[in-house]
Amino acid sequence: MTSGVDLGRPQTQSVGSDEDVVRVRQLVRTAAVAVRLSLVDQTKVVTAASELARNTLVYGGGGTVEVTAIDNGRRPGIRIVFADSGPGIADLDLALTDGYTTGGGLGLGLSGARRLVDEFDIQTAPGQGTRITITKWSR
Amino acid sequence: MALSADESVRLGELLTSRAEPVTQRWTETIARQLRGRLSQAELVRQVQELHRAMVDALSKGAVDLNAEEATELRAVLAEFSRGQARQGFSATETATGVFALKEALLSTLKADQSVETLRDYVAFSAFVDQMGLFTFETFVRTRESLIADQAEQLLELSTPVVKLWEGVVAVPLVGTLDSARAQVVMERLLQTLVDTGSPYAIIDITGVPAVDTQVAQHILKTVVAARLMGADCIISGIRPQIAQTIVALGIEFGDIATKASLADALRHVLRLTGVETSRRQSRREA
Numbered sequence: 369m370t371s372g373v374d375l376g377r378p379q380t381q382s383v384g385s386d387e388d389v390v391r392v393r394q395l396v397r398t399a400a401v402a403v404r405l406s407l408v409d410q411t412k413v414v415t416a417a418s419e420l421a422r423n424t425l426v427y428g429g430g431g432t433v434e435v436t437a438i439d440n441g442r443r444p445g446i447r448i449v450f451a452d453s454g455p456g457i458a459d460l461d462l463a464l465t466d467g468y469t470t471g472g473g474l475g476l477g478l479s480g481a482r483r484l485v486d487e488f489d490i491q492t493a494p495g496q497g498t499r500i501t502i503t504k505w506s507r
Numbered sequence: 508m509a510l511s512a513d514e515s516v517r518l519g520e521l522l523t524s525r526a527e528p529v530t531q532r533w534t535e536t537i538a539r540q541l542r543g544r545l546s547q548a549e550l551v552r553q554v555q556e557l558h559r560a561m562v563d564a565l566s567k568g569a570v571d572l573n574a575e576e577a578t579e580l581r582a583v584l585a586e587f588s589r590g591q592a593r594q595g596f597s598a599t600e601t602a603t604g605v606f607a608l609k610e611a612l613l614s615t616l617k618a619d620q621s622v623e624t625l626r627d628y629v630a631f632s633a634f635v636d637q638m639g640l641f642t643f644e645t646f647v648r649t650r651e652s653l654i655a656d657q658a659e660q661l662l663e664l665s666t667p668v669v670k671l672w673e674g675v676v677a678v679p680l681v682g683t684l685d686s687a688r689a690q691v692v693m694e695r696l697l698q699t700l701v702d703t704g705s706p707y708a709i710i711d712i713t714g715v716p717a718v719d720t721q722v723a724q725h726i727l728k729t730v731v732a733a734r735l736m737g738a739d740c741i742i743s744g745i746r747p748q749i750a751q752t753i754v755a756l757g758i759e760f761g762d763i764a765t766k767a768s769l770a771d772a773l774r775h776v777l778r779l780t781g782v783e784t785s786r787r788q789s790r791r792e793a
Contacts, residue, residue, distance in 0.1 A: 386685050386686070390683050390685075393683075393716075393717060397649050397716070399704065407748050408747065408748040408751050408752075410748070411748035411749060411751075411752050412751070412752050413758065414716070414717045414746075415717045415719045415752045418717055419720060422721060426533045466757050473720055473721065473724060474720045474724050474756060476720045476756050477719070479757065480756035480758075481756075483755045483756070483757070484752065484755045484756065493591050
């Protein structure tokens with residue numbers, strides 16, 4: 369699980385259309401700049417958020433994204449939670465395999481997003497929806 | 508809420524008999540709100556037109572704004588609302604333009620304080636509310652269509668295909684590359700390749716803030732399509748942070764040539780086409 373203390377209130381964005389994915393990206397970018405992530409880390413976390421928000425939309429049938437600025441005492445960071453109440457993921461290992469896709473994409477979104485962030489937590493079960501929490505710390 | 512037939516007639520009579528003070532007061536209230544952003548003549552014309560349409564609808568026996576008899580009134584209201592939306596007035600200002608009629612009506616009723624008058628006023632007021640809400644709705648619809656138009660224009664604007672050199676075209680991508688834009692970009696590029704007979708195309712992504720798997724897939728598809736037509740594609744504008752993100756994501760561009768800047772890409776193409784040899788010569792001469 370992610371560690372660290374919340375700083376301020378989380379910002380929420382519902383995800384129901386392609387435009388919302390763009391809004392999520394903007395929200396994450398603003399938050400990433402606010403906690404002083406480097407340009408590379410900003411780009412990485414924005415890209416990861418873009419992948420996961422699109423998964424929420426395409427596979428989860430829409431949901432919500434929550435962005436929070438956090439601090440673990442040594443450095444600030446950003447935590448993003450993607451939640452949907454869609455069908456969930458039956459085989460997580462398979463879903464996290466590079467190149468595996470059920471939707472005609474490149475099959476790199478979920479696995480790639482995991483490589484782009486510092487902490488990655490996924491809670492899912494068939495019929496239970498999916499909840500992914502990612503954290504990126506400032507260096 | 509509908510007016511009763513009697514109330515409808517009485518409101519019509521009131522608007523006719525007190526036409527002058529009502530329209531004047533109505534105009535004044537709106538003018539105060541808009542603070543000179545609309546010319547007095549224009550405002551007077553609008554109010555008189557609304558007034559005329561109301562009297563007309565009520566005289567025909569309209570008891571409800573959705574009634575058949577009120578068709579023209581709705582048209583006038585819609586026109587008023589669209590005009591306001593186009594001229595940049597806010598939704599509140601537009602709706603209050605109609606609500607101002609209530610104040611005008613109230614001021615003409617003030618002298619008479621009987622219960623009937625009050626009842627009439629409440630009924631009239633409900634009718635005016637209906638008109639206000641209708642205006643508001645039209646306003647929102649107008650704004651939405653304006654936004655949709657602008658989004659479309661932006662899509663057209665933001666995907667130019669430019670000729671960089673003889674046989675070299677470039678697509679500088681700026682902003683978000685969603686499916687709709689990717690489609691436009693691909694169509695434009697392929698058409699330009701045919702029109703200009705260019706064997707080389709450079710896709711510059713300097714202006715794309717984040718390259719995720721969807722964007723990459725769109726670009727890859729465009730490159731493959733261009734290749735099928737016999738053109739070679741080079742992707743340029745890969746900044747350090749984008750390069751690192753692409754690597755971490757695991758996206759592979761295969762044998763597609765990628766360059767850090769548009770200048771590098773152009774130099775690469777010119778070298779391939781042999782143009783650069785002449786430049787080297789001129790350097791030696793100098």
